[in-house]
Amino acid sequence: MIENIVYMNGYGVFVWSSFAITALSCVIVYFKTLKTLRKYEKEFAKEIEDLSTEKRKTLLESSKVASQVVSSYNKTI
């Protein structure tokens, strides 16, 4: 049975290559997208940290996005 799944009556090379190329592309794009997201989150959180205390407080109170990014960034470090 395993031999059948691997060789697929001579079509195994084509079938497995198709699945492998699809899987590899999906994995590469996933990690590249995640890396870009993390980079932006990190840069954004750092820029917020660099603000003066008053500005930072106002921003975190007014922007849900900013407060979420900062809290998730603080969790990762």
Next chain:
Amino acid sequence: MLKFFTNSNIFFWIEKLTNFINSIFFVLLLVAISFAIIFSPPDYLQGDSVRIMYVHVPAAWIGLASFTLIALISILNFIFKIKNLMLVSKSIAPIGLMFTCLAIVTGSLWGQPTWGTFWAWDARITSMLVLAIFYLLFIFVHKFISGEEKANKISNMIAIIGFINIPIIKYSVEWWNTLHQPASVKILGSSTIHSSMLVPLLLMFFVLILYCALIFLMKYKTEIIRIKKKNLKRL
């Protein structure tokens, strides 16, 4: 109602949806691949090479659907000038490009055992290649043209012009003599595919759609942060 579509709310829901997709994705992937590789029967003519269909067809559907969505968004954007819509199409484009390329590559791998060649300048294959070029143009405009408004305008035009290619791809197998077979799965009308192959095909499509949603949400989130980061400099 419109309050729901603020970036803050969208950001909150992106987080929730991403977690939900992550939690069910691998189980569904395992089920779909088991059906595609093990449980579905070989074709009476093409044998086991038909299993390429389970990645090729969903990839092609996603490539076509993504560009259709981008074109519709571009038309809406021309009329209503909603900034968030542009973020949506910018986030969809790379996904559409990847799946269009996958459809071409897996189609080529399917072509060799079925037609005896990896490539032919057939109407369906060539029009899919044209679609990939339109995706590339759309992405490059945003990457290399400075000035967001100008880039948006040009990319909207590219999407609308490229939209002409969508019906050409769809009906290429009927309008011209092509190597490519006509559609077996039809939304309107009865499909000519057996349920033992249709179920794995739809399962694989669903899993890949979930993957697209995951990538889209991450890209959209990145775009929101990029805008917020820009606004931060104005403080």
